[in-house]
Amino acid sequence: MSFPWANQYQPKSPFMQWVDSRLPVPRLVYNAVGAGYPVPRNINYLYNFGVLAGVALMIQIITGIVLAMHYSAHITTAFDSVEHIMRNVNSGWLIRYIHMNGASFFFIVVYIHIFRGLYFGSYKAPREMVWMLGVLILLLMMATAFMGYVLPWGQMSFWGAQVITSLFSAIPLVGDAIRTWLVGGFAPDNATITRFFSLHYVLPFVILGVVILKIWALHIPGSTNPTGVDVQGPQDTLPFHPYFTAKDGFSLTIYLILFSAFVFFMPNSLGHPDNYIPANALSTPAQIVPEWYLLPFYAILRAFTLDFLWIPAKLWGVIAMFASIILLFFLPWLDTSRVKSATYRPLYKKFFWVLFFNMFLLGYVGAMPAEEPYVRIGQIATAYYFAHFLIIMPLLSFIEKPLPLPNSIAESVFAKSGKKPVTVAAAPAAAQPAPAE
Amino acid sequence: MATTPDAMTDDADGVRRRDFIYVATGAFAAVGAAAVAWPFINQMNPSADVRALATVEIDLSSILPGQAIKTIWQSKPVFVRNLTAAEQAEADKVAAGDLRDPQTLADRTKEGNRNWLVTLGVCTHLGCVPLGASEGENKGDYGGYFCPCHGSHYDTAGRIRRGPAPKNLEVPTYAFKSPTLIEIG
Amino acid sequence: MVRFIGFGAGLVFVLALIIGALMPREATVEDPIKKIHLYPRHAQLSHDGPLGLGVFGTFDRAQLQRGYQVYKEVCSACHGLQRIAFRNLGDLGFTDAEVKALARAAEVPSINPQTGEPATRPALPSDHLPPPFPNETVARLANNNALPPDLSLIVKARPDGQNYIYSLLTGYDKPVPAGHDVPVGLHFNPYFHSVNIAMAKPLNDGQISYADGTEATVDQMAKDVTTFLRWASEPELEIRRQTGVATMIFLFILSILSFLTYRKVWANLK
Numbered sequence: 001m002s003f004p005w006a007n008q009y010q011p012k013s014p015f016m017q018w019v020d021s022r023l024p025v026p027r028l029v030y031n032a033v034g035a036g037y038p039v040p041r042n043i044n045y046l047y048n049f050g051v052l053a054g055v056a057l058m059i060q061i062i063t064g065i066v067l068a069m070h071y072s073a074h075i076t077t078a079f080d081s082v083e084h085i086m087r088n089v090n091s092g093w094l095i096r097y098i099h100m101n102g103a104s105f106f107f108i109v110v111y112i113h114i115f116r117g118l119y120f121g122s123y124k125a126p127r128e129m130v131w132m133l134g135v136l137i138l139l140l141m142m143a144t145a146f147m148g149y150v151l152p153w154g155q156m157s158f159w160g161a162q163v164i165t166s167l168f169s170a171i172p173l174v175g176d177a178i179r180t181w182l183v184g185g186f187a188p189d190n191a192t193i194t195r196f197f198s199l200h201y202v203l204p205f206v207i208l209g210v211v212i213l214k215i216w217a218l219h220i221p222g223s224t225n226p227t228g229v230d231v232q233g234p235q236d237t238l239p240f241h242p243y244f245t246a247k248d249g250f251s252l253t254i255y256l257i258l259f260s261a262f263v264f265f266m267p268n269s270l271g272h273p274d275n276y277i278p279a280n281a282l283s284t285p286a287q288i289v290p291e292w293y294l295l296p297f298y299a300i301l302r303a304f305t306l307d308f309l310w311i312p313a314k315l316w317g318v319i320a321m322f323a324s325i326i327l328l329f330f331l332p333w334l335d336t337s338r339v340k341s342a343t344y345r346p347l348y349k350k351f352f353w354v355l356f357f358n359m360f361l362l363g364y365v366g367a368m369p370a371e372e373p374y375v376r377i378g379q380i381a382t383a384y385y386f387a388h389f390l391i392i393m394p395l396l397s398f399i400e401k402p403l404p405l406p407n408s409i410a411e412s413v414f415a416k417s418g419k420k421p422v423t424v425a426a427a428p429a430a431a432q433p434a435p436a437e
Numbered sequence: 438m439a440t441t442p443d444a445m446t447d448d449a450d451g452v453r454r455r456d457f458i459y460v461a462t463g464a465f466a467a468v469g470a471a472a473v474a475w476p477f478i479n480q481m482n483p484s485a486d487v488r489a490l491a492t493v494e495i496d497l498s499s500i501l502p503g504q505a506i507k508t509i510w511q512s513k514p515v516f517v518r519n520l521t522a523a524e525q526a527e528a529d530k531v532a533a534g535d536l537r538d539p540q541t542l543a544d545r546t547k548e549g550n551r552n553w554l555v556t557l558g559v560c561t562h563l564g565c566v567p568l569g570a571s572e573g574e575n576k577g578d579y580g581g582y583f584c585p586c587h588g589s590h591y592d593t594a595g596r597i598r599r600g601p602a603p604k605n606l607e608v609p610t611y612a613f614k615s616p617t618l619i620e621i622g
Numbered sequence: 623m624v625r626f627i628g629f630g631a632g633l634v635f636v637l638a639l640i641i642g643a644l645m646p647r648e649a650t651v652e653d654p655i656k657k658i659h660l661y662p663r664h665a666q667l668s669h670d671g672p673l674g675l676g677v678f679g680t681f682d683r684a685q686l687q688r689g690y691q692v693y694k695e696v697c698s699a700c701h702g703l704q705r706i707a708f709r710n711l712g713d714l715g716f717t718d719a720e721v722k723a724l725a726r727a728a729e730v731p732s733i734n735p736q737t738g739e740p741a742t743r744p745a746l747p748s749d750h751l752p753p754p755f756p757n758e759t760v761a762r763l764a765n766n767n768a769l770p771p772d773l774s775l776i777v778k779a780r781p782d783g784q785n786y787i788y789s790l791l792t793g794y795d796k797p798v799p800a801g802h803d804v805p806v807g808l809h810f811n812p813y814f815h816s817v818n819i820a821m822a823k824p825l826n827d828g829q830i831s832y833a834d835g836t837e838a839t840v841d842q843m844a845k846d847v848t849t850f851l852r853w854a855s856e857p858e859l860e861i862r863r864q865t866g867v868a869t870m871i872f873l874f875i876l877s878i879l880s881f882l883t884y885r886k887v888w889a890n891l892k
Contacts, residue, residue: 041891062477066477066480069480069481070480070484083705083774083775084484084486086858087485087705087710087857087858088484088485088486088487089480089484089485090476090479090480090482090484090485091476091477091479091480092480092484093858093862094476094858094862094865095476095477095480097862238891242887243887243888243891246880246883246884246887246888247884247888249462249466249880249883249884250877250880250881250883250884252880253873253876253877253880253881254877256873257870257873257874257877260866260869260870260873261866261870263866264862264863264865264866264867264869264870265675265676265677265863265866266676267862268778273778273779273780273781273783274779276775276778276779276855277771277775277779286815303639303642304638304639304642305642305645306638306641306642306645308637308638308641308642309634309638313642316638320635323631323635327628330624330628333624333625334624334625334628336625371650372647372650375647376643379639379640379642379643380639380640380643382635382639383635383636383639383640383643386631386632386635386636386639387632387636389628389632390628390629390631390632390633390635391629391632391633391636394625394628394629458879458882458883458886459883459886461879462876462879462880462882462883465872465875465876465879466876466880469872469873469876472872485709486707486748489707489709489747489748490748494746
């Protein structure tokens with residue numbers, strides 16, 4: 001797959017030859033994230049967040065497996081077992097703080113990755129499947145993160161589970177039955193924590209599977225690039241290894257520095273103090289808020305105050321919250337502009353930044369109590385969210401006059417520096433043409 | 438396919454400097470990976486609360502001669518037995534050299550406290566708990582302990598005399614803190 | 623097709639929200655407590671290091687021991703510290719023998735081996751600090767129906783916990799604002815979330831005598847016990863900071879090296 005000038009895997013040692021001819025995993029890796037994957041040479045640092053998300057997922061899986069060795073999924077012991085990890089298990093505090101903050105950083109990385117995709121039109125043909133698998137990963141992440149937050153069985157765990165599972169009771173007729181089925185009782189209880197633990201353990205591996213599918217789907221058309229112009233020839237690409245592995249390695253160290261700052265010096269700053277109080281079904285915290293990465297969607301949930309078109313406000317909120325993510329699946333067909341990159345779409349670029357800040361506004365409103373002026377701000381911000389994707393983006397495709405695109409990636413790179421293209425990847429490929437598959 | 442940077446410059450000096458950076462980065466990253474690996478390995482070692490139970494104190498004052506108690510140390514059964522004079526004599530009668538695991542009673546008890554036999558209640562054959570510490574249990578043919586799993590007989594000094602077990606019952610590290618108090622571990 | 627459905631759905635959502643936003647709101651009565659309630663003031667504790675950044679800084683062992691004394695002589699009458707075992711007190715700078723003696727002085731529930739009746743025995747270092755009340759009902763009966771929370775995690779379980787504890791303990795002498803009625807049996811403290819707290823003023827000047835001769839002012843005792851409770855909530859604090867600093871230095875060097883590697887790899891392209 002990929003481009004005809006891609007490097008072909010040629011095992012150097014007889015041992016690797018022996019392995020490769022029997023189980024071509026080295027070849028698979030070489031073509032997926034090695035020198036066999038040609039990548040547009042002009043991709044910027046925003047394109048590193050895909051790899052970072054993969055690293056964040058692996059950090060969560062490894063620390064999670066370790067935590068599960070010490071955690072006890074039972075309402076009477078869950079909180080104590082978490083404190084046991086924090087106080088008694090060797091380096092337990094480190095591993096738990098990595099896992100706790102790792103979830104937040106996973107979301108930071110994924111949100112930047114999504115906004116990069118929105119800005120550079122990465123969801124457009126022929127990469128719709130890559131985008132849709134990404135949205136699926138986001139949904140799975142949210143479910144996994146929510147269930148993970150319930151496991152310590154602190155006050156926020158319990159009341160978060162109470163509120164989120166109550167959403168399903170808004171569904172007409174079957175809502176209450178679904179909710180009872182979800183929690184395995186009439187309120188979150190032992191049956192809830194055991195099933196959440198089971199799912200929280202298995203879902204990351206499902207995510208990993210979808211990630212592999214996503215990489216597979218990505219390698220058919222290859223990565224996008226900031227110009228949005230398609231790759232035309234060897235002069236437009238560089239092999240993933242060593243060029244982008246080196247770049248990713250550098251960005252990974254920066255990521256780890258920021259991550260370590262939180263893990264070691266402010267490990268609880270992204271969490272809520274109430275979750276260090278054991279769950280108490282008789283006392284509700286002053287304000288129930290989800291983890292920060294779910295706040296924008298929590299704001300959307302709470303934005304509806306009006307029984308509109310015979311549908312009660314609560315159900316509107318639930319529908320809107322799910323719709324706000326589901327609509328992302330349809331994004332490739334909502335935006336019909338042929339130009340991918342916002343760099344060449346002057347109008348879209350403005351609306352993109354409005355959406356970007358709108359998400360922060362939604363997050364802020366989500367953290368605030370349900371009182372004025374936050375409710376009205378939340379309503380306007382939610383209205384913009386839906387208008388952006390469902391009304392503005394389809395219309396823009398008709399109205400907007402895009403700027404002229406560069407002729408090729410190589411031209412856009414070398415027009416700036418004024419130098420002649422050094423086509424390193426092309427030279428060997430031209431000298432010894434790749435054998436036909 | 439040779440598109441690695443090594444193939445791209447022929448400046449010998451440049452190659453050496455470049456190699457240094459690559460090696461230094463790789464070595465540094467490897468050291469970091471090893472440092473990160475340690476907590477993830479060490480977390481499976483006993484935790485602080487388990488380590489705090491590595492020693493236990495046992496009060497001997499209520500154990501009369503001829504009696505024994507079972508207790509737990511490091512999640513393993515421990516037998517503490519107050520030997521009668523007859524039992525001590527019985528144990529001393531045997532020449533240590535004739536035994537499968539040659540040890541005298543003196544080797545297995547503390548000077549001045551020859552009557553206190555402290556052993557693990559773990560059969561050295563396959564780890565069953567031998568009988569004989571409680572009143573009325575089968576003490577085996579040598580009046581000590583008897584392992585019902587595969588028929589190992591231990592004598593009054595906890596030494597293996599007959600049956601498949603290869604070794605005497607293990608004597609844990611312990612010390613007398615007072616004439617009636619020992620600390621195991 | 624997707625676009626038409628989406629457009630329609632989008633209009634409905636936007637309409638519902640805009641109408642919702644335009645609807646008049648019922649006038650809200652502002653909670654008078656909000657005006658009286660104060661946010662915690664900064665405690666300036668030495669273990670937070672230069673500028674209070676919490677990057678360097680270790681606990682002052684003498685202060686931890688003083689804090690433990692305040693806890694033991696004052697707080698422990700009503701508040702448990704159940705996640706702390708006596709063996710943990712070694713972290714405060716006590717020797718093994720001192721820890722054993724501290725443990726032996728406390729009684730923990732046990733069973734009489736002769737009768738099988740519930741009994742108590744002297745604690746071992748592996749035992750946890752015994753709670754002041756056997757259960758919640760007893761605790762509430764003894765405290766005018768209020769439940770004194772366990773303090774093991776109190777610093778992590780309150781927003782800005784360290785400053786909050788310090789402010790709460792030193793915030794009892796503030797005058798009650800005009801128009802605010804303190805319910806019978808409660809005490810005015812503007813740092814408490816409802817400003818009426820069930821706990822009576824716990825610390826008074828000279829209430830305890832410190833072994834090291836430090837003057838036992840309310841401020842000093844509050845700082846000491848807050849430091850002690852910070853340790854109880856985060857016993858890993860010192861090792862966490864030390865590991866953190868080492869990790870940061872390491873990563874900083876690695877980032878420079880990996881940046882140089884990146885530049886070298888790309889050097890022949892530019």
